[in-house]
Amino acid sequence: MSDYRDLNRANWDEHAPLHAASPDYAFERFRTDPSFLSDVVRFDLPRLGDIRGLRGVHLQCHLGTDTVSLARLGATMTGLDFSPAALKSARELAEQIGAAVDFVEADVYDAVEALGGERFDLVFTGIGALCWLPSIERWARTVAGLLRPGGRLFLREDHPMAATLDETQTDRFVIGYPYFETPEPMVFNDAGTYVETEREAPAMTTHEWNHGLGEIVSALLDAGLVLTGLVEHDCAAWARLPDRMVRGEDGEYRLREHGERIPFTFTLQARKP
Known part of the structure; x- marks a missing residue:
């Protein structure tokens, strides 16, 4: 197994219990409110549309809050992640709320082998996933x-x-980091995490990559998919620039000033012919 997977898995195994206890992941809301959805999926609803009856897989699902949210919308969901600690929390949450979600431990690049090919109506990938992958x-x-x-x-x-x-x-x-995919990773060793936790997360070494928007689109086209939608957003699910962003009623973070200058997230949709 390559070094980047070992390092990044150790990071997520360490952070998963802290995240599961964080109010930002809202496990208690999921337990007490059968209609509750994650902030990410609520934001996605206008573009996601009706997914009732679809067989879906959520790649790099982490704690599974988006996965069980999609199941609450009527899809038959599978969540896949390489962190056993994250999947432990995801399975516990699904069991507690009665969500019939299958969680599978595997690296995203091994997903076809782990789950089977051409099985899914919907592949869902959420915020903060692609940066952990060296090849788009x-x-x-x-x-x-x-x-x-x-x-x-x-x-x-x-x-x-x-x-x-x-x-x-x-x-x-x-500009402090690469825009395009690079052969070598960006190496970080940072304490803390992107959500509120009961204790500070320890410093962990991680390997990450950026992928340009054109690289992402081109990779999907080269893989035989057809692009059906691309929208850029002025908001993010977390405060990438914490001193300059504020959280809105929709749970998204936006710049206090000059919000028109930087896109913070994007939504892309594509179909397999």
Whole structure:
């Protein structure tokens, strides 16, 4: 197993229990309110449409809050992640709320082997997933391999332009990280995490990559998919620039000023002919 997977899995295994206890992941709301959906899926609803009766897979599902939200909307869902600690929390939540979701432990690149090819009507990928993958082309081939003919990909992800920003600069937008995919990873060793936790998360070494928007689109086209939608958003599910962003009533973070200057997330949809 390659080094980046070992390092990144250790990071997610360490963070998963902290995230599961965080109010930002809202496990208690899921337990007490049968209609509750994650902030991410609520934001996605206008573009996601009616998914009742679809067989779906959520790649890199982490704690499964988006996965069980999609199940509450009527899809038959499978969640896939490589972190056993994250899947432990995901399975416990699904059992507690009576969500019939199957959670499978596997790396995303091994998804076709783990789940079977051309089985799914919907491949869903949410915020903060693609940055952990070194090859966007391999990811696109995996998505195409999972989808049945006529099935669709639904992706909302951090925008690669926003991912280039140096978050330590508080008075201007400064490019501090690559926009395009690079052979070597960006290496981070940061304490803390993106949600409120009962104790500070320890510093963990991670390997990450950015992928340009054109690279993502081209990889999907090369894998045989047909692009059906692409929307850029002025908001994000987390505060990428914490000193400059505020959270709105919809749970999304936006710049206090000049929100028109930077796209923070995007939604992409594609179909397999």
